[in-house]
Structures are given as structure tokens and as C-alpha cells.
Amino acid sequence: MxxxxxxxxxxxxxxxxxxxxxxxxxxxxxxxxxxxxxxxGQLDLxxxxxxxxxxxxxxxxxxxxxxxxxxxxxxxxxxMDIEPHDHEGRVLTLEFPEFYYVTVYTxxxxxxxxxxxxxxxxxxxxxxxxxxxxxxxxxxxxGDMNVAHHEIDIRNPKxxxxxxxxxxxxxxxxxxxxxxxFIDTFRHLNPTLEGAYSWWSYRFNSxxxxxxxxxxxxxxxxxxxxxxxxxxxLSEIYGSDHCPVMLELDF
Numbered sequence: 001m002x003x004x005x006x007x008x009x010x011x012x013x014x015x016x017x018x019x020x021x022x023x024x025x026x027x028x029x030x031x032x033x034x035x036x037x038x039x040x041g042q043l044d045l046x047x048x049x050x051x052x053x054x055x056x057x058x059x060x061x062x063x064x065x066x067x068x069x070x071x072x073x074x075x076x077x078x079x080m081d082i083e084p085h086d087h088e089g090r091v092l093t094l095e096f097p098e099f100y101y102v103t104v105y106t107x108x109x110x111x112x113x114x115x116x117x118x119x120x121x122x123x124x125x126x127x128x129x130x131x132x133x134x135x136x137x138x139x140x141x142x143g144d145m146n147v148a149h150h151e152i153d154i155r156n157p158k159x160x161x162x163x164x165x166x167x168x169x170x171x172x173x174x175x176x177x178x179x180x181x182f183i184d185t186f187r188h189l190n191p192t193l194e195g196a197y198s199w200w201s202y203r204f205n206s207x208x209x210x211x212x213x214x215x216x217x218x219x220x221x222x223x224x225x226x227x228x229x230x231x232x233x234l235s236e237i238y239g240s241d242h243c244p245v246m247l248e249l250d251f
Contacts, residue, residue: 001251004028005103005142007199007216007242010037011066015045017239023047026234026244029070030094034105034144036064055079057089064089065103065143071096080129085122093133098251099224100133104143109164116169119146123173131180138221140249141182144199144242145217147174149184152194153214165215182219185231185247198233199242207241218247227251 004026008014011033023031024047031050039056046052050068055078057063073094079086094101104126109116133139147170151157160166178184190196197212206212218231229248237243 001029001249002027003101003140003142003218003247003249004031004244005034005216005218005247006032006244007034007105007144007240009035009240009242011045012038012043014239015043019239020045020047022237022239022244023068026246028068028246030067030101031069032065032067032092032101032103032142034065034103036066036089037061038064053092053094055089055092058087062088063105065092065105067092067094067101067103069094073101080125082125082129085125091126091129099137099221100139102130102133102139102141102143104141104145106144106146108146109167109170111164113162113164113167116164116167120169120173123170123177127173127177127180130177130182134181134221138224139182139219140221140224140247141219142217142245142247144215145174146215147171148213148215149174149187152192153187153197155195155197155211155213165213178219181222183222183225183228185218185220185228186214186233186245188225188228189231196233197235198245202241216242216245218245220247220249224249 075095077093092103109119148154198216200207200212227249232246234244
């Protein structure tokens with residue numbers, strides 16, 4: 001099975017930059033999105049053979065997650081059932097017979113780290129959420145997790161040490177998540193590969209210079225490791241300041 005995850009930074013804008021062609025080209029069984037920045041009814045974008053599932057933020061033009069799936073889920077779940085964390089459309093869970101599939105758009109700690117305290121609460125809540133799911137069946141987690149885990153995951157680690165997405169606090173929370181029973185599939189398959197990034201600022205010709213961050217992930221429960229076939233960053237695909245990431249599992 002092939003899975004794709006992409007922070008589209010506004011699906012309506014991305015749709016005008018060839019999203020449908022990319023969707024068809026990548027031929028995923030589940031194609032998940034973050035930062036859709038949409039409300040219900042704002043865009044009619046359907047694909048033959050797929051059902052779509054959406055979690056919209058209450059605030060217009062902000063956040064949001066979605067998934068297009070060839071497989072019909074047993075159930076869907078919006079958010080984490082935690083009131084302070086369920087207003088921004090950041091978590092969408094699809095349940096299938098053999099696994100849970102969780103699409104997440106983790107909050108950014110923002111300039112000046114003014115949302116870092118909230119981000120710490122979020123990380124703890126999300127870790128507890130996926131660990132509870134993992135008690136019942138394996139979990140696939142994908143999305144923009146807004147953290148570059150190690151220095152190898154960012155072009156300029158020294159100058160970003162106290163910037164949102166590369167603080168020690170955020171990196172430590174990500175370590176805790178992995179230590180709770182999950183595997184970073186791309187880094188598992190590419191432990192020493194440098195220069196592999198999934199997000200580039202629109203400023204300073206960052207993408208052309210590959211001054212990027214790896215903040216988009218596919219994580220899997222440890223017991224899915226024997227099924228891992230491939231995990232890639234599709235940096236050749238444009239349309240957003242992020243590129244898609246791909247996972248292939250043997251189901």
C-alpha cells in the first residue's frame with residue numbers, strides 16, 4: 001500500500017498549481033493533507049475511486065487536515081476528544097481493520113516561542129492519544145509535525161537552536177514519542193542521509209539553495225517494521241512550501 005502526506009499550505013491555492021495532476025501521478029491508496037485552510041463547501045475537489053474526510057478549523061482560512069482514501073474506514077475521528085486541542089482541525093484519524101491512520105498538523109511554536117508552552121501540552125496530549133490507539137492495533141502517523149528532530153534534519157542547526165521547530169524542548173518531545181513505540185520511517189531507512197528536507201521558506205531562494213528542514217514525517221508502530229517497504233521525501237514536487245512524503249507498507 002502506498003500512502004502520501006502533504007502540507008499543501010492552502011488547498012485552494014495548491015489546486016491552482018497542479019494538485020490534481022500530482023494526486024493522479026502519485027496514485028496513493030490514502031492521500032492525506034495538512035494546512036488545508038478551508039471550510040466545508042469552499043472547494044469541490046473529488047477523485048474517482050476515493051472518499052474524502054475532513055477536519056476543519058473553526059477559524060476560517062487556518063489549519064485543517066484531510067484525507068482521500070480508496071479504502072472505506074471502519075470509523076473516523078476528528079480531533080483527540082480533548083476540548084482545548086480540538087478547535088483547529090489538527091488531527092484526523094481513520095480506522096481500518098489492520099491499523100489506525102492518523103493525519104496530524106502539529107501546532108507551530110511561533111515567532112518568539114510565544115506558543116511553546118501550548119505546544120508542550122499538545123505534544124503530551126498527542127503522544128497519549130496515539131499510544132492509546134496503539135494498545136488496540138498498530139498506528140500509522142503522518143503529517144507536518146513542526147519539528148526537525150536532529151541536526152541532520154535541518155540545513156542550519158546552529159543558527160536555529162532557539163527558533164520554533166528546533167528548540168530542545170520540541171526535539172525532546174519528539175524523542176519521547178519515538179521512545180513510546182514509534183519509528184521514523186525515513187530516518188530508519190536513511191540514517192545518515194544529509195540534505196533531505198521537506199519544507200523550505202519562500203524567502204531567500206531557500207528551495208533553490210536547499211536551505212530546508214525535515215518536518216514532515218511518516219511514523220509507524222514498531223510492530224509494523226517488518227511491513228516497511230519504502231519511505232521517501234518527494235522534493236521534486238512543487239505546489240507548496242512543503243513537498244509530499246511517501247510511505248509504502250506491505251499489506
